[in-house]
């Protein structure tokens with residue numbers, strides 16, 4: 529069975545260091561929610577609190593209609609998939625997956641059926657699962673076995689803690705698609721922790737951005753990427769750069785992403801008549817003059833190091849540009865403005 533999961537004002541401290549603080553979050557039934565954030569921001573603490581692996585200091589957690597705040601882990605019906613697979617090496621794959629069913633005292637025939645079914649759904653051949661141990665499978669296969677072990681007990685909530693970080697890039701991108709498809713086919717509510725923003729954006733229905741134990745922003749992947757609500761969210765996602773600039777006569781922070789900047793050759797040197805560069809607005813774009821250095825070929829595009837009054841940022845472009853002075857332009861809807869760290873309303877005037 530799967531259900532809505534709700535956390536209200538959940539906090540957990542470890543001595544003086546705060547793990548998570550006042551987390552209020554809903555995980556919609558059957559949805560895939562990814563938590564992303566830098567190391568130490570509290571992602572694992574939140575997952576472990578939901579799993580019931582540790583007590584929380586305050587707040588409530590509900591699984592559907594049920595308050596599980598004080599419920600022991602085994603009564604919550606949440607299962608966890610770990611980075612290191614955590615399969616038992618001395619047990620066969622069959623016994624690994626069957627373990628949770630045996631604890632629930634199911635009949636031998638039902639266990640056989642369920643183990644075969646779930647392994648088939650995660651595409652592990654079942655003819656030799658009683659003789660093969662997990663370590664005789666590839667990393668990607670071991671993670672699919674771990675997923676099968678978590679899913680076979682039909683949990684209310686599937687928790688995944690950086691399940692792909694031990695795998696190489698190619699296997700990782702394939703498993704992203706596979707895990708997402710498996711989650712959808714089971715219709716299970718899932719919470720997935722990663723520090724990889726691409727993973728979060730590409731897999732999830734909802735992305736939670738965390739910083740210092742708190743939630744910065746929650747939204748659909750496109751919302752958090754294109755409409756960041758905090759300076760941190762804007763800086764964290766994408767290849768982002770923060771420039772201190774003058775806008776409408778005020779010093780402000782402009783967060784821009786390398787892929788959104790267009791270059792036009794220009795002879796005018798960077799304007800040096802204030803402490804920070806001045807940004808102009810016209811034709812739906814912000815623009816300023818920048819010095820562009822030699823290109824670096826990074827695969828599908830070139831990356832340029834750009835400088836404006838001593839501040840550097842990268843521009844990604846398919847075209848080859850010789851080093852020199854350029855007008856850098858950014859569509860207004862892709863320019864994120866902050867004043868003293870607070871989101872500023874986008875206002876557009878020619879300056």
Ligand SMILES: Nc1ncnc2c1ncn2[C@@H]1O[C@H](COP(=O)(O)OP(=O)(O)OP(=O)(O)O)[C@@H](O)[C@H]1O
Pocket residue numbers: 542543545546547548565566567568569570571572573574723
């Ligand atoms: N058992 C513990 N004892 C003391 N402090 C802890 C403990 N576990 C976590 N912390 C602290 O709580 C904060 C959040 O840790 P947590 O492991 O939840 O972060 P994370 O976002 O999962 O990090 P990472 O991406 O590095 O795994 C960190 O400051 C961490 O040092």
